[in-house]
Structures are given as structure tokens and as C-alpha cells.
Amino acid sequence: MSALSFQSVSKIYPARSAGASAFQALKQVSLEVQEGEFFGLLGPNGAGKTTLISILAGLSRASEGRVQVHGHDVQTDYAAARRLLGVVPQELVFDPFFTVRESLRIQSGYFGVKGNDDWIDELLDSLGLTDKANANMRQLSGGMKRRVLVAQALVHKPRVIVLDEPTAGVDVELRQTLWQFIAKLNKQGHTVLLTTHYLEEAEALCGRIAMLKRGEVVALERTSDLLKSATSQVLRMKLDGELPAALAAMARVTGRIVQLPVHNALEIENHLATIRAAGLVAEDVEIRQPDLEDVFLEVMNRKQPATGVSA
Template identity: 85%
Template sequence: MPALSFQSVSKTYPAKQAGTAAFRALDQVSFDVQEGEFFGLLGPNGAGKTTLISILAGLTRASQGQVLVHGHNVQSDYAAARRLLGVVPQELVFDPFFTVRESLKIQSGYFGVKKNDAWIDELLDSLGLTDKANANMRQLSGGMKRRVLVAQALVHKPRVIVLDEPTAGVDVELRQTLWQFIAKLNKQGHTVLLTTHYLEEAEALCGRIAMLKRGQMVALEKTSVLLKSATSQVLRFKLDGDLPAAVAAVARVTGRIVQVPVNNALDIETCLNTVRSAGLVAEDVEIRQADLEDVFLEVMNRQQAQSGALA
């Protein structure tokens, strides 16, 4: 039995005003996450990731299809399904009237978990919150509040951990602390579903990945297979100045760093010649294998081209 099963899930929001069309946030999305998997759910903003997680968590009802958590339907058997889930949301949601430890004890009570002090202490220690245990939630920084959200999601020892952009806007220390702890829980048998825009995290952690675009599934495969499917390598160099239009059209630029997909030696020489002809000097030139971000962009661009051809 899968830990999570999404079966032909669709979600349509009605038109907000007369003369506008209804919005279809999810369109027949189907996939399973096996028990003990570390599974990635990727997609650009507006792809439907958070809508899918909201349906899983019981915050939104699917228009069609069903979602199961270890065989429990999230709508008809919601109490059992929710006991098996620990969800870390994108938003920083907290009660300003309690300390960190009190918040965790209250969260334990929601699930009927008693005498949970030893596990709460372990969560506080593992997430670097021990010295903040008696601090009021209002006194914490954004990163510390994010740690508390993670602890709240785990306080009832759920079999399935759902992380919706858990490291958005947090420091490197928290990322390392969080992933070490989540990886430990995953090795102990907990299933993890992750959404993130930090694709290097997904590449390092996830055994399988699904990609969504405009509410539809556009890829579902093992991470290693996705990486091998890349049709090109990447020419990487640093540059001062504006790229020639021919290179800019296909390049990914981050500050001075330019990355261009290339298929062979001729592509490499053509790109560098174009740069030189514009009176520019490419520095620190290297060729690297495509990473998950390259594959992600390739899949998204391919889907956009197919949609344009059908239009």
C-alpha cells in the first residue's frame, strides 16, 4: 500500500466575476508515493503544488478524484489520515501567546499524544531550539519560527512528513540542521514529500521527482533517470558586459555567471566566438554535466513549446 496516493485529482475554482472563466488549478493529477520514499514535487509558481498539498492536508476539497494516506481517504476518513500526516506550511503561522515548549505541548494534545516531553526535548535539540524553549513565539526571528513549525509538524511522530518550501528565506545553518534531521527520520522509515524551489536540495535528497506545470503532471521519474535524460551539457563562464542577443536567448544568467546548454564541440566554439566577436572576454570557462535545474528548465520549456504548437 502506498504511503500517499493521488488519484485523478482535479481542482477548479469558480469564476470570481461574471464574464471570467473558472480557474483549473489541478487537472487529473495521479501518482503514488511509496512508504519510506523521499519524494520531490517540483514546479514553477502557480503550478498547483500548494493546492495539492492543501487537498492532502484537508484544507481544500478536490473537485474530482481522491487522495489516500496509507489507505485512508483525506475527506471521508479525515481523522485517521491527519494523524498520519505532519505538514510544514509555507506561511509562518504561530500563536503569539505561548512559549515554544507550550506550543509543542498544545500541538501534541491536538493528536491525543500524552507524556511527550522526551520527544519534544529531542525535537528542540535536533532543530537548535533548546535555548529558545521558554521564549515567547513573538520574540523569535523568522528562521526560529520556521524551526518551530517543523517541530510542530513532527511532534506527534507522523508516518508521512510534508514539507512545503521549508527552507524558503532561511539561513544556511537551518537548512543543514533541518536536512540532517529529516534525512535521519527518512532512514528510520518516515515518508517525506518535499516541494522546493532550491533544486539542488531536491537533487541531493529525493529518490523520485514529479514535476507540475499549470496544474498538470509533466514529468514523473527517478532523479537519476531525469539527470541522465538531459539532452545537453552546460558551458559555464563569467562575463562582464551584456551578452550578444543570440547567446542571451538560450543562456541562464546569474550576475556575472553565464550558463548555456551545448550539445557538442561546435556549439561550444560557436558560443565563445559570438562572445569574442562582441568584444567581450569569457573568464573561468568550464563544461559541466547538466544538473536538476537544467533538466527542470528543459522540461518546462519543452512543455511550453508543445502547448504553443497545440494552440
């Protein structure tokens, strides 16, 4: 049995005004996440990732299709489905009237869990919150609040852990602490569904990945197979100055670092010649194998058939 099953899931938001069109956020999304998997759900902003998670968590209702958690339908058998899920949302949501420990005890109560102080202590320790256990939630920094959100999602020991952009805007220490702990839980048999814009995290952690674009699944493969599917290598260098327009259109630029897709030696030579002709000096030039970000950009830049929903 799959841990998570999305069967032909669509979500259509009706037109908000006369003359406007309805918006289709999800279009017949079908995928299965197996028990014990570390599964990545990737896509640009607006691709439908959070909408899909909202349907899974019962915060939104699908227009069509069915979603199950270990065989329990999220609509018709919602209580059982919710008990199996632990969701870490993107937003920092907290109750300002309680301490960290009180918040975790209250969250436990929502699931009918009593006497789990030992597990709460383990969560506090694993997420670096022990010295904040008796602090009011209002006193915590943004990074500390996010750690508490993770602890709240795990306090009832869910079989499926859903992480929606869990490391957005947090420091390196929290990222390392979080991933060590989540990887440990995954090895113990917990299923993990991750959305992230940090593609190096997805590449390192996820065994399989689905990519969404405009509400549709455009790739669904093992991470290793996705990396092998890349059609080009990458020419990487450091430059001072702006790239010529022809190269800028295809380049990944981060500060001085410029990365260009290349398919053969002639293309490498032509790119470097164009750069020299523009009066630029390339430093630290190297050819590297593509990473998940290269594959992601390649998949997202493929043309899709135009589809739409009328009001």
C-alpha cells in the first residue's frame, strides 16, 4: 500500500468577477509515494505544490480526484488520515500565549496523545530547543519559531511527514539540524514529502522527485535518473561584466559566477570566443556535470501544450 496516493487530482478556483476566467491550479495530478520514501515535490512559484499539500492536509477540497493517506481518504475518512500526517507549513503560525513546551503539549492533545513528555524532550533536544522550552513563543526568533513548527508536526509521531519549504529563510545551523533529524526519522520508516526551492537539498535527500509546472506533473523519476537525463554539461566560470545578450538568455548567473549549458567542444569554444569578443576575461573556467538545478531548468523550459479553463 502506498503511503500517499494522489489520483487524478484537479483544483479549479471559480472566476472572481464577471468576464474573468476560472483558474485551474492542478490538472489531473496522479502520483504515488511509497511507504518509507523520501520524496521531493518541486516546481516554480505558482506551480501548485502548496495547493496539493493543502488538499492532502484537508485545508482545501479537490475539484476532482482522490487523495489517500495509507488507504484513508482525506475527505471521507479524514480523522484517520489526519492522525497519520504531520505537516510543517510555509507560514510561521504560532499561539503567542503559550511557552514552547505548552504548545507541544496542546498539539499532542489535538491528536489524543497523553503522557508523551519524553518524546517532547527528545524533539526539543534534537531541534536545539531545550533552552527555549519555557520561553513564550513571542520571544523566539523566526528560525526558532520554525523549529517549533517542526516539533509540532512531529509531536504525535506521524507515519507521514510533510515539509512545505521548511528551510526557507533559516540559517545553516537549523538546516543541518533539521535534515539530520528528518533523515533519522526516515531511516526509522517514516515517509517524507518535501517541497523546497533549495534544489541541492532535494538532490541530496530525495530518492524520487516529481516536478510540477502550471499544475501538471511534467517529470516523475528517481533522482539519479533525472540527473542522467540531462542533455548537456555545464561551462562554469567567473566574469566581471555583463554577458552578451545571446549568452545571457541561457545563462545561470550568481554574482560573478556564470554557468552555461554546453553540448560539445565546439559550443564551448564558441561561448568562450563570444565572451572574449565582448572584452570579458573568464576566470576559473571548468566543465562540470549537471546538477538537479540544471535538470529542473531544462524541464521547466520545455514547451507545454496550451491548456485553459473557461469560466
